Amino acid sequence: MHLYVRADVSRNPELAALVQGARQALEGFPLSHVDDPWLHITVDQITDQIAAEIPQDERDLLVRELSKRLREVEPFDLMVGSVLSSRFGVIADLHPDGPLVDLHDAVRNTVREVRGDEAVRYPWGVQHLTVSYAVQEADSDEAQRLLRRVRPGHAPLHVDAIHLVDVTADSQAKTITWQHLAEIPLGNTEA
Secondary structure (H helix, E strand, C coil): CEEEEECCCCCCHHHHHHHHHHHHHCCCCCEEECCHHHCEEEEEECCCCCHHHCCHHHHHHHHHHHHHHHCCCCCEEEEEEEEEEECCEEEEEEECHHHHHHHHHHHHHHHHHHHCHHHHCCCCCCCEEEEEEECCCCCHHHHHHHHCCCCCCCEEEEECEEEEEEEEEECCCCEEEEEEEEEEECCCCCC
């Protein structure tokens, strides 16, 4: 199971333009583009068991405890972009780091309290939004030159919830999809 911020382009037209601009700029490159419903930012992963082995009562407990903890985390805005090319694919950088780090810390501490240290072994670092995965070698310098021309070069994303999902990664197709398990809002929604 993973905990994601969904990058819903249907609610964020500037983000939709940024993602579509990157896809169009790199038309013909050997890339597997992340389809709109699967665009996300990874907040954390549950690493002690695969989702199928976690019983519903344990999932419910995790959602309840995350819901309590995330009432203390206020919704926030991120700036998505610039779009960057690497040998692994195309990602969009995220700014500022602080609110996303705070969200990750709140989630990780809660998962640790509910499931133990083995559940929080995912190596979390500087986060990004993956736009495309590389499917074979290509000139990433040329790709970056084309991506610098994408306008808008940045787009806002409002973060007001995280999503607990059961992820399926297809390494052959270079795709990640998921089954949605729960939406957990940020901030005090009872006010």
